[in-house]
Amino acid sequence: MQAPFADPLSRLDVPDKALPLVGRATEMQVIRLLLNTVALNLPVGARALMISGEMGVGKTRLLAELYTEARGSGFRVLEGRSYESSMKFPYFPFFEALRPILRSSSVNQLRYYMGLSPDVPAAGIKQGVAQHEDIAIAPIGMPLVAALARLFPELPRMLDVTIMPEILSPDQEKFRFLDAVATLLERMAEEQPLLLGIDNLQWADSASLELTMYLTVRLHKSCVALVGSMRPQNMQQEHSETGDDETMTKASNAVIRTLGELMRQSLLLLLPVGPLDTQAASQYLHELLPGTLPQHIARTLLERAEGNPFFLEELVRTLTLNHQLVLRDGEWRATKAIETELPGTIMLAVKQRLQKLSSLCRELLRVAALFGRTFPLAALLKVQEDKEERAILSLIEEAKRAAIIANVPLADDDNWYDADDREEGRGAVFIRPVTTAQLTSPTYMFCQGIVQEVLSAELELSTHLASAFHGAIGAALEATYGSHVAAAHAAELARHYMLGGNKADALRWNLLAGKDAAHMQAHREAIGHFRLALRLLEDGETSQLAPSSAGLHFTIGELWFKLGELEQATQAFHRSLELLRQTSSVSGDVQEEALQLAQVNRLLGDVYRMQGRYDQALAHLQAARTALVVDTQEERNTHIAQAVADVPWFPGRSFASDRGALTLKRVSTIERILLLQAQATLDILLYRKKEAETALWQSHQLATEIGDRGSQAFALHLVGWLRGWGVHIHEAIRLQEQAHQLYIAIGDPFRAVLGDQGLGIIYQALGETERAHLYTAHGFERARRYGVRYSLGWL
DSSP states (O other): OOOOSSOTTSOOOOOOOOOOOOSOHHHHHHHHHHHHHHHTTOSSSOOEEEEEOOTTSSHHHHHHHHHHHHHHTTOEEEEEEOOOGGGOOTTHHHHHHHHHHHHHSOHHHHHHHTTSOOSOSSSOOOOTTGGGTTTOOOOOSHHHHHHHTTTOTTHHHHHTOOOOOOOOOHHHHHHHHHHHHHHHHHHHTTTSOEEEEEEOGGGOOHHHHHHHHHHHHHTTTSSEEEEEEEOSSOGGGGTGGGSOHHHHHHHHHHHHHHHHHHHHTTSOEEEEOOOOOHHHHHHHHHHHSOSBOOHHHHHHHHHHHTTOHHHHHHHHHHHHHTTSEEEETTEEEESSOOTTTSOSSHHHHHHHHHTTSOHHHHHHHHHHHTTOSEEEHHHHHHHTTTSOHHHHHHHHHHHHHTTSEEEOOOOTTTTOOOGGGOEEETTEEEOOOOOGGGSSSOEEEESSHHHHHHHHHHHHTSHHHHHHHHHHHHHHHHHHHHHHHHGGGHHHHHHHHHHHTOHHHHHHHHHHHHHHHHHTTOHHHHHHHHHHHHHHHHTTOOOTTOOOHHHHHHHHHHHHHHTTOHHHHHHHHHHHHHHHHHHTTTOSOHHHHHHHHHHHHHHHHHHHHHTTOHHHHHHHHHHHHHHHHHHHHHHHHSOHHHHTOEESOOTTTTSOTTOOOEEHHHHHHHHHHHHHHHHHHHHHHTTOHHHHHHHHHHHHHHHHHHTOHHHHHHHHHHHHHHHOSGGGHHHHHHHHHHHHHHHHHHTOHHHHHHHHHHHHHHHHHTTOHHHHHHHHHHHHHHHHHHTOHHHHTTO
C-alpha cells in the first residue's frame, strides 16, 4: 500500500513514497504556459494563477508539482500557506514565504534588494526594475526598509541602519507597504525568475488577500509568477466561529468581485481542478495498490471515491490497515466483503481510520486539534495537567506511529527572536509573530489538514466541553509563549478566549489584536476584533486598555470608511456621536472630547460630501470647526506637560506609522489639517474658490510645521487647479509640478497619476506638445503599473 500519510507541502519527515501525478495533463499545460510566460518575459499572457477545487481533489498535490516544475525551469520558489483561524496574523503567508529568503541572503544581497546598493549581486536577467525607472514610485532605499520593517522588524538591525519616522497618511502608508513587497519581489527576480505560491487561500486574512490582488496587477510585467490554491466555498465560513459574520461576508464578496475583474483583464488565470476521470482514477488506484487488483474490488473503490484522489487514498488506507485488503503472492485479496464496510464520505473515511487508535489517544488528539494544525507539547501538557505526563507522551507516540501527527521540522533560525527584534514604543512592545515551530518545546503538526478538521469538528459538537478546552488552551498558550512573545499572538489568543467564554481575557486580546491589525492596515481584521471588543464592553466587561465605547465606534467607522463601505461607516459614526453627546456632561477630559467630536463630525462631513448630500456635509463640518475652537481654548488653558502627554489610545491617526505614542497637541494639529482639507474640497464643489484657497493655504502652513509632505502636496495640487488658466497659468503649473514631485517623493502613485494627467492637459492647451506627451505617457504607464484604473481612460 503506497497511500501517502502527509500532505505534499507539509515538510514533515514522514516516510512517504512520492506517487506520480495522474490525470492532470491539461492542468500541467496551463501551468507550463504560465511558467513560460514569466521565464521568457513574453509581452502577453497572465502571470498569476488560482487553483480552485473541493476538499481532497488534489490542489496541494498539483501545487507541489508546480513547484517541482518551476525549480526545474530555473525559478526561485517561495512557499507560503494560510492556516485556520488560530494562525490568522495579518500577512502571515508572506511572512512565511519571505522570511527564509531574507534570513539566508548575504548582507550585500539584502542591500541590493532594498535599493541601498546599486550593484546587482549576480548576472541576472535585469528586466523588472530597469524598464520602469522613469515612472517608478516604488519605495527604494530607507523607505523600502522602513516599510518592510513592519513585517520584519529585525531587518534594520541586519542592515545596520536606523529608520527615521515619516508622516504619512494611512492610505500612503498602506500603499508603501504593499508596493514594498512588490518591489522586493521584483528586485529578487532580477537574479532569476521567481514563483510565489500560497496554499489554502480560503483561510487567508483579508490583508493577505488584498496584497495578493495588488501583486497580481503590480507585477504583471515582471518576471514573477503568482500562484494560489483555495476551496471554492464562501470564505466567510472559515472565519465566522467567533461571531462577526458581517465583516467577513463583505470581505468574501470583495474578493470574489476582484477575482472576476482580474480574470476579465486577463491578469489572472483560474484553474478549476475537478475529480479524476475513470481512466485516471483507475491508474491512480493501481499506483496506490501495486500488484494485481481484482476488477470487482477496483470497481467498488472507484465508484465510492467518485474520482476524489484523497478519498481514494483514505479508502485504501482503511482497508489495508484493517487487513480487509491484503497482498498475497502479488495479488490483492479481500478478506471479507468490502462493499458494506466502505465509508460514504471523506470525513467518515477519516473517522474510520482514527478508530484504529486507542480511545485515550483519540480523546487527546481531539483536544490537540482545537489548537489548529500545529500545537506545542508544553501547552498541551498544561491543558491536560490532570493527566500524568508520561501517559500523554505515550499517547503522542501512538499518534506518531500511526502517522496522524509528526514533529515539526526545526527552522534553521529557530532561536531568531531576541530583544533586538523588538520595536520599543512608549509603553508598548511590538513583536512580529513567531510560529509554534519556533518555540523551544517540541511542536507537532497534524500530517493531513483534513484529519485535524475532522478531530476538531468532533469535539466542537459538544459546545460546553469545547468551550472549556478553548479557554484552557488560551491560558496555556499565553503561559507558553511568555509575556513578550504572546503579544505577537494576540489574534490567536483572542479567538481561544472568545470561544472559551473568558470575557475579560477575550476583551484584552481582541483590543490588542485589533490595534495590531490596524497598524498593519488589515482593516477588516481590525473591524472584526474591535466589534467583538465592543460587544464585550456593552456586556459590562472593562479593561484598562479599552477606549470609550464612543471612541471604539468611531474607530470602527473610520476603518469602514477606508474600505469604502460608507453605509456601515455612517452608522458607526452616528452611534459614536450619540454616545459622545450622552457622556459630554460627565467626561473629565474636555480637550480629548472636543477632538473626538471634531473627528467624527469631520468624517461624517466627508461621507455626506461623497454621497452628494452637501447640506448635511456643511452642517457636520461646521460642528467640527466649533469643536476645534473648544479644543484650542482648552489647549491654551492646559499646562504644557499635559499638552505633550502621551495619548495611549485615540481614534483616527493614532495608529501612527512609527508606532510611537502621539500627543494631544499633535493629534489636534493633524485634525485641523484634515478638517481644512475637507472644508476646501466641499468649497470647491460649491464653487467657493476664495474660501477653498484660503483653507488650503492654512492647511499647507500647518502641514509644513509638522513635516507632513502629503498634506503639503494636497494643498499645492488643489491651489494649482484653482489658479486655473489665463494670467495665472504659469503659477498654476509651478504649484502643480511642486505637488507632483512631492507625491512621487513620498510614493503616492494615485495622486501622481492625477498630476501627470493635469500637467499633460495644461501643456497640451499651451501647445507644448512634447511636454504634454511626456507627462501623459508617464501617467499612462504609472496608471497601468500601479492599477490606477480610473485614470486610464483620460490618459
